[in-house]
Amino acid sequence: MTKDHIGYNKIVNKSMFLVIEEALLFVKKNSGFPGDHHFYITFDTKFDGVDLSLNLLQKFPEEMTIVLQHQFSELDVKSNMFAVTLHFGNNPERIVVPYKAIRKFFDPSVNFGLDLNTGNYEQTIPSKNNTIKVNHETQDPHQPNILNGNETNSGQVISLNQFKKDLKK
Known part of the structure; x- marks a missing residue:
């Protein structure tokens, strides 16, 4: 097989990160989700740039899935990462996730998912x-x-x- 000098996989992955960024921006701009939309986001907790509390990192040493639906706050969306505050046992936790750390993104309301692995x-x-x-x-x-x-x-x-x-x- 001929070597891919264009780098299609890199282009496709970049496009998938853009889909995630745009979806998160939509939620931020609209102060929440329309209809039944919600996101399951699975990410590598050891990836450089991921910021979790020590407590969460001990519970999820490899991978973590978060659900963005009703109870989240302070959603911050940047071109290379997002941050959000979620509550675990009534304790607010700030989570920072670079898009490159994301392994799976799924919106079950419309059966749309990305497997970035x-x-x-x-x-x-x-x-x-x-x-x-x-x-x-x-x-x-x-x-x-x-x-x-x-x-x-x-x-x-x-x-x-x-x-x-x-x-x-």
Whole structure:
């Protein structure tokens, strides 16, 4: 396989971080979530720039998932990180998370998620005939998956590698 000199994975990851930043900015600008929207954000607690209390770091030495829904305050959104105050056992805790520390981002209200461990994202797309689940899973780290346009109503997901194999047949 040819080396990716353009750096598509880096571009895709940058785009996914921008999605998270824009979603958080929307919540901040609107002083909360519209409808049933809420976020599950999983991040690496040891990542450089993550700021947690010693108490939280001891409870979550590797990874932590936070839920932003109703009870959070002081949401601060920057181009490379976000910070928020959450309550754990009635104790306010300030949490600072660089976007690069995020491993998963999920909004269950619309079934949208990003898996930044692997560069995957998943979304359910409503269509006139049915609902299509699109899983953009990256099997090869240099080649993101695509949905075959001929099968949009079947809900079938085809990786780029499989698509290439099908073209050769």
